[in-house]
Amino acid sequence: ASYLNRETINHSSEPCGLCLKPSPMCQFVLRVQKGTIGVDFTKSTCARLSKFSYGPASTPFQANPCGNVPVKCSHCPKGSSAVWRYNLDAHYRAKHSPALPLPELAITNFEIEGLKVLWDNRHTANRMEVRRRKRHKPHFVISEAH
Numbered sequence: 001a002s003y004l005n006r007e008t009i010n011h012s013s014e015p016c017g018l019c020l021k022p023s024p025m026c027q028f029v030l031r032v033q034k035g036t037i038g039v040d041f042t043k044s045t046c047a048r049l050s051k052f053s054y055g056p057a058s059t060p061f062q063a064n065p066c067g068n069v070p071v072k073c074s075h076c077p078k079g080s081s082a083v084w085r086y087n088l089d090a091h092y093r094a095k096h097s098p099a100l101p102l103p104e105l106a107i108t109n110f111e112i113e114g115l116k117v118l119w120d121n122r123h124t125a126n127r128m129e130v131r132r133r134k135r136h137k138p139h140f141v142i143s144e145a146h
């Protein structure tokens with residue numbers, strides 16, 4: 001979705017990530033089905049809703065490389081519309097408190113898993129080297145025998 005350019009979007013209006021209408025125009029309701037987070041199409045309202053897809057949970061990055069997905073704001077009351085991730089910052093400042101840190105929920109669980117996998121793949125070589133070096137110099141824990 002190359003039309004989503006972070007530089008040109010006014011996030012204070014919390015534009016919809018699909019059609020770019022300001023916040024209250026579109027409602028996104030999330031639901032978890034069989035352990036996979038997704039949009040509840042029956043409760044969400046957006047003219048371009050049919051174009052939206054979270055994609056298979058196993059490939060969140062490939063399915064949605066731009067990473068702008070509706071996420072649940074942990075400070076909004078239950079049942080509120082989800083907030084587009086790119087708008088979370090502006091949403092927090094406007095609706096909650098500028099002092100509040102962004103919630104962990106901004107990144108959904110399967111994406112954290114995805115990040116871990118990416119990180120692991122990237123650093124496997126380094127880690128193996130460290131492990132090999134450690135084996136040469138074993139680290140003994142001195143027992144607390146008094």
Ligand SMILES: [Zn+2]
Pocket residue numbers: 016017018019020021025026045046047048
């Ligand atoms: Zn919309």
Ligand SMILES: [Zn+2]
Pocket residue numbers: 073074075076091095096
């Ligand atoms: Zn909120």
